Amino acid sequence: MMKYSFFPGCSMGSTAKCYRLSLEYVCRQIGMDLYEIDGWNCCGATSAHVMNEVMGLALPALSLAKAEKNFPHLDIATGCAACYSRLKTAAHHCKNDAGVRYQVEKTIGMPYEAKREVLNFMDIFGTEEAMTAMQEKIRRPLKGLKVACYYGCLNVRPAAITGAPDRENPMTMENIISLSGADCIDWSFKTECCGGAHQNDATTETRPLVDVIIRNAVANGAQCIVTACPLCNMNLEMRQKEYERIFGTPRIPVFAFTELIAIAMGAHWNEIALDAHYTDASKIIAEAIRAGKEADVK
Amino acid sequence: MSRVGVFVCHCGTNIAQTVDVERVAEAAKSFPGVVYSSTYKYMCSEPGQAMIKETIEKENLDRIVICSCTPRMHEVTFRKMLKGTKINPYQLEIANIREQCSWVHTDKEKATEKAINLARMSVAKVLLNEPLHTSSIPITKRALVIGGGIAGIQAALDIADAGHEVVLVEKESSIGGKMAMLDKTFPTLDCSACISTPKMVDVSQHPNITLMTSSEIESVGGYVGNFDVTIRQKAKYVNHDICTGCGLCETKCPTKVISEFNQGLAKRPAIGKMYAQAVPAKPVIDPNACRKLIDGKCGLCAKLCPLGCINFEDEDKLVTEKFGAIVVATGYQLIEWGELYPEYGGGKYKDVITGLQFERLVNASGPSEGHILRPSDNTEPKTIVIIKCVGSRDPKKGKSYCSRACCMYGAKHAHQILDKIPGAKVVTFYIDVRTPGKNYEEFYDNTRHDGAIYVRGRVSKIYEEDGKLICLGEDSLLARKVAVKADMVVLETAMVPAVGIRELAGMLGIAVDNHGWVTEAHPKLRPVETQTGGVFLCGVCQGPKDIPDTVAQAGAAASKVIGLLNKDSMETSPMISKVDESKCAGCGFCVKMCPYKAITLEDIDVRQGPKTVKKTVAKINGGLCQGCGACNVACRTGCIELLGFKNNQILEEVDSLCL
CATH class of the missing domain: 1.20.1050.140 (Glutathione S-transferase Yfyf (Class Pi); Chain A, domain 2)
Known part of the structure; x- marks a missing residue:
C-alpha cells in the first residue's frame, strides 16, 4: 500500500x-x-x-x-x-x-x-515495493550519466532521531538513482552542510561550504548533482555564478533526485519544468538518453 | 553485667571543631552499660592507645566503643591494640563521628547531637557483641600470572626471583604482548625489543617459572591461598618437546593470512612463530587458516619437518592446578575506530592507520623493515597528520577517559617521522598535551623544536582527493578552520580492555567498571589488590597506563603476592556468614546471590524424633566468604546471619536511636 x-x-x-x-x-x-x-x-x-x-x-x-x-x-x-x-x-x-x-x-x-x-x-522510494514499481516504469535509461548524490545534513543527522544507519556514507539515494540507469559516483561530501538558511544571512561563512561540495563532486567525475531537499538544491544551484566569481567554482547542473527518475520514466521536458533550472543540463541529459537508446539497440 | 568504656577522639580539630566532644563523653555516661567515658586528642596515637589499655585494666572494662574516624581507617589498629588485653578484639565498636558527622556538617549543635546518637547506637550494639576468633588456612606457595605482556612478565619474574613457583599463562603463542610490537619507547627512545626480549628469555629460562602459551583460563575455584584453576592449553599441532624451532616448516606453507602481530600490514603463513623473537621460539599452526586442518589437503610442513614434530591430531588439553595467589595482567587492545569514525573514512582509506600500525611500519623488524611507507602504494609520505584522542576523552563517540600514553607516543611518532624522512612535515591535532611523567615534557618540547606542528583542535573529516588525504579541522587557538593535505594519517586510538576480561573477572569473582577495566580494592591505598582476597592486578587491565607505570605496578603486585606466599598460613576474618541449619530450608537463594561463590548446598543428617533424615542446607566456605552480607538479605527463613552484624545487633542499634 x-x-x-x-x-x-x-x-x-x-x-x-x-x-x-x-x-x-x-x-x-x-x-x-x-x-x-x-x-x-x-x-x-x-x-x-x-x-x-x-x-x-x-x-x-x-x-x-x-x-x-x-x-x-x-x-x-x-x-x-x-x-x-x-x-x-x-x-x-x-x-x-x-x-x-x-x-x-x-x-x-x-x-x-x-x-x-x-x-x-x-525512505519512501527506497522500499522494495516502490523500487520494483519504479523499475517497471523506466522507459529510457540515462546511460553513462555520472551523478553525485547529495543528502545534506538533516536527512541523516542526528542519527539518534533519524535512525540513519550510516551518517557519513548513506546509500539509499544511490540505490534509487541507479534505477534510472545513471552511474552514481563515490565522493566525500554527501552529507556535508550546505549552509542552509544561513546562506542568506552569513554569506562569508557559508559560501565556501558549497564551494567545497561542488569541487569534490566534480573532482570525483560528477556531471550533475542530485539532492533530496529544496533548500540544498537552491543553495547548490542558484548562486553558482557567484561561487564561480569568488572561488572559481566549476558550474554543474543540480537536480532533485526525482527529476532524473521522471526523465528516465519518459517525462516530457515541460511536464517537470526542467527548463526552470539555472544551469543548462539539456546537453548531458540528451547525451545520456542517446547513450541509453544505443545500448538498448545493441 | 557488661562494663562498657566509651572513648571520644578529638582527631586534632577534625572532630572537635564541629562536635563538642566533651558533651559526647558526658552524655555517653548515661547510656546503659557504660561505666566509663573520656576524650583524647588523638586516640589512634601511641599514648592514646596506652591510655585506653590502662583504662581497660583500671575500670575492668569488658567491651569498648571508640568514637572516631571511619572503621575503614583504624578499626584494624584498635583490634590489634586489644590483642594484648583481656578484651576480645571483636568486642569493639567504632562510632564514625568524623566522615559521617564532623566533616559533613557545619552546625556544631546539631553535629554534637548526631555524634551522641551515633555513640548511643554503638553502645547498644557492642552490648550484644560476641567474642569472635580468627582461624587460619594453609597457603599453596605458587602463583598464577594471567597475561604475558610486560606486566605479567615483570610480575612473574619478581615473584619467581623471590623463590616462589609461578605459572605464566598467555593466550597467544608467544609472550611479549603489545610491548613486543613497539619500535622505540618514550622518552629515552630505547628500542622496545632490546629491553623487553631479554626479560622474555629470562621468563623462559627461569627455574621457578612454568610458561603456558596458547592457553586460557577455563575455570577458577577455591579461595585465597588455595585456588583451583583449570587452564585450557589450546592445540598447537606442533610437539614443542621435540621442536628445535628451526623454522623449516614455515618456508613452504602455501597459506598466507593477515598477520595480527603486524596489525594487518603484512601476511604470515598458517604455521609459524608469532614473530622472530617469539618466546617460546617455536611454531604453532593456526587451525583457522591451515589447509590440512580445514579440508584435509596439504600437510607440506609435516613432510618438511626433519624431527616429525607436526601432529595434526593434536587436541586442547585441560589441566587443573593449585595456586595461592593470582595476578591479573591481561592488558588492553585498541578501540575499533572504524565504526565510531565514519568521518575518517571508517577504515576505507588504507593510509589512515592506527598508532600501533605505525609502530610496525617504523619498526626495523616490521613489514617495511623500518622504512615509513604508505600502506597503499609503498611510497614515502611527506606530510603526515597525527590525530590524538581518537576514541578517548569523547563519551559521545568512544570513551570518556584519557588513554594516558597517546600524548607521549604521539610525540614519539612525530619525532620518528621527522628523524627518518628528510623534509617531512608533521601536523599533530590535539585537545590537550598531557606529559606528566619524568622527562616527558622535555621530550614533547624537543619534538616541537624538531619541527612538529601542534594544532589544538579536532579533525572533523578526512577525505581523499587527488591521491591526498584532506584533513579538515579546527585550530581552536586561532579560531579558524584548517585543511591539511596529508599523505598519511596516524590515529592515536583509545585503549580498551582485552577481549574476554568480563568473563575472566566473573570466574575470578573480581569487579570491572563500566568500561571493563578491573577495579582495584581501593584507588589510593590498595591499588594492586582486587576486592577478592588473593587476586591481584597490574598493568593496563586496571586502566590505561604507559610502560614505566605498568612495570612499577607489576612489581607492586608481585610484592603483595610474595608477602602472601611467604606465610605458611593466613588468618581469616571471623566476620563471615553463619547458617542456622535447623532453620535452613535449602532453597538455594543464597547460593545464587553470593558474589564470591562461597555458598554451596549440602545434604546433612538431622534427627527428627526417633528418626534420622536427610536435609539439604546451605554451607558457607569460610575461606571464600568476604562477609558482604548479600546472603543475609536473600535468606527467606532468616537462617543466615553475619557474625558481628547479627540481626539483633542491628535492630538494637535502630531501637536505641528510635525508641
Whole structure:
C-alpha cells in the first residue's frame, strides 16, 4: 500500500517547483498516493527551535496532529530535509517523552499520539515495493550519466532521531538513482552542510561550504548533482555564478533526485519544468538518453 | 553485667571543631552499660592507645566503643591494640563521628547531637557483641600470572626471583604482548625489543617459572591461598618437546593470512612463530587458516619437518592446578575506530592507520623493515597528520577517559617521522598535551623544536582527493578552520580492555567498571589488590597506563603476592556468614546471590524424633566468604546471619536511636 500523508512545506510551491512536479510525476507513474495534510503550517525551520524549544516542537506537531486526525493509518511523507528534521524531531520527542507530549498537546490544543512515522522520500522510494514499481516504469535509461548524490545534513543527522544507519556514507539515494540507469559516483561530501538558511544571512561563512561540495563532486567525475531537499538544491544551484566569481567554482547542473527518475520514466521536458533550472543540463541529459537508446539497440 | 568504656577522639580539630566532644563523653555516661567515658586528642596515637589499655585494666572494662574516624581507617589498629588485653578484639565498636558527622556538617549543635546518637547506637550494639576468633588456612606457595605482556612478565619474574613457583599463562603463542610490537619507547627512545626480549628469555629460562602459551583460563575455584584453576592449553599441532624451532616448516606453507602481530600490514603463513623473537621460539599452526586442518589437503610442513614434530591430531588439553595467589595482567587492545569514525573514512582509506600500525611500519623488524611507507602504494609520505584522542576523552563517540600514553607516543611518532624522512612535515591535532611523567615534557618540547606542528583542535573529516588525504579541522587557538593535505594519517586510538576480561573477572569473582577495566580494592591505598582476597592486578587491565607505570605496578603486585606466599598460613576474618541449619530450608537463594561463590548446598543428617533424615542446607566456605552480607538479605527463613552484624545487633542499634 503506497499511501502517505504529505507535508509539502513552504518551498514545494515556490523554489522547488521542479522537485514537486517530478515527485508528483513519479508518484503518478507508480501509483503512489500522497494526501496533502489539510491546513498544514510552517514546520518552524530553522528559527523556531532556537527561539523557543516548545514552540520548535509544537509547530511541526500541529501539522502532524492534523495528519493523525485526518489519515490515522498513514505515515507522513515530506520532501524537504529541514521539514523532515523538524517533523521527525517533534514526533520522536512526543513519542518518547510523556512530559514533552503533554506540553505540546497543551500548546497546540489537540491530541497528538505520535503513532505514525515521519519519512523522507528516500525512505519512501527506497522500499522494495516502490523500487520494483519504479523499475517497471523506466522507459529510457540515462546511460553513462555520472551523478553525485547529495543528502545534506538533516536527512541523516542526528542519527539518534533519524535512525540513519550510516551518517557519513548513506546509500539509499544511490540505490534509487541507479534505477534510472545513471552511474552514481563515490565522493566525500554527501552529507556535508550546505549552509542552509544561513546562506542568506552569513554569506562569508557559508559560501565556501558549497564551494567545497561542488569541487569534490566534480573532482570525483560528477556531471550533475542530485539532492533530496529544496533548500540544498537552491543553495547548490542558484548562486553558482557567484561561487564561480569568488572561488572559481566549476558550474554543474543540480537536480532533485526525482527529476532524473521522471526523465528516465519518459517525462516530457515541460511536464517537470526542467527548463526552470539555472544551469543548462539539456546537453548531458540528451547525451545520456542517446547513450541509453544505443545500448538498448545493441 | 557488661562494663562498657566509651572513648571520644578529638582527631586534632577534625572532630572537635564541629562536635563538642566533651558533651559526647558526658552524655555517653548515661547510656546503659557504660561505666566509663573520656576524650583524647588523638586516640589512634601511641599514648592514646596506652591510655585506653590502662583504662581497660583500671575500670575492668569488658567491651569498648571508640568514637572516631571511619572503621575503614583504624578499626584494624584498635583490634590489634586489644590483642594484648583481656578484651576480645571483636568486642569493639567504632562510632564514625568524623566522615559521617564532623566533616559533613557545619552546625556544631546539631553535629554534637548526631555524634551522641551515633555513640548511643554503638553502645547498644557492642552490648550484644560476641567474642569472635580468627582461624587460619594453609597457603599453596605458587602463583598464577594471567597475561604475558610486560606486566605479567615483570610480575612473574619478581615473584619467581623471590623463590616462589609461578605459572605464566598467555593466550597467544608467544609472550611479549603489545610491548613486543613497539619500535622505540618514550622518552629515552630505547628500542622496545632490546629491553623487553631479554626479560622474555629470562621468563623462559627461569627455574621457578612454568610458561603456558596458547592457553586460557577455563575455570577458577577455591579461595585465597588455595585456588583451583583449570587452564585450557589450546592445540598447537606442533610437539614443542621435540621442536628445535628451526623454522623449516614455515618456508613452504602455501597459506598466507593477515598477520595480527603486524596489525594487518603484512601476511604470515598458517604455521609459524608469532614473530622472530617469539618466546617460546617455536611454531604453532593456526587451525583457522591451515589447509590440512580445514579440508584435509596439504600437510607440506609435516613432510618438511626433519624431527616429525607436526601432529595434526593434536587436541586442547585441560589441566587443573593449585595456586595461592593470582595476578591479573591481561592488558588492553585498541578501540575499533572504524565504526565510531565514519568521518575518517571508517577504515576505507588504507593510509589512515592506527598508532600501533605505525609502530610496525617504523619498526626495523616490521613489514617495511623500518622504512615509513604508505600502506597503499609503498611510497614515502611527506606530510603526515597525527590525530590524538581518537576514541578517548569523547563519551559521545568512544570513551570518556584519557588513554594516558597517546600524548607521549604521539610525540614519539612525530619525532620518528621527522628523524627518518628528510623534509617531512608533521601536523599533530590535539585537545590537550598531557606529559606528566619524568622527562616527558622535555621530550614533547624537543619534538616541537624538531619541527612538529601542534594544532589544538579536532579533525572533523578526512577525505581523499587527488591521491591526498584532506584533513579538515579546527585550530581552536586561532579560531579558524584548517585543511591539511596529508599523505598519511596516524590515529592515536583509545585503549580498551582485552577481549574476554568480563568473563575472566566473573570466574575470578573480581569487579570491572563500566568500561571493563578491573577495579582495584581501593584507588589510593590498595591499588594492586582486587576486592577478592588473593587476586591481584597490574598493568593496563586496571586502566590505561604507559610502560614505566605498568612495570612499577607489576612489581607492586608481585610484592603483595610474595608477602602472601611467604606465610605458611593466613588468618581469616571471623566476620563471615553463619547458617542456622535447623532453620535452613535449602532453597538455594543464597547460593545464587553470593558474589564470591562461597555458598554451596549440602545434604546433612538431622534427627527428627526417633528418626534420622536427610536435609539439604546451605554451607558457607569460610575461606571464600568476604562477609558482604548479600546472603543475609536473600535468606527467606532468616537462617543466615553475619557474625558481628547479627540481626539483633542491628535492630538494637535502630531501637536505641528510635525508641
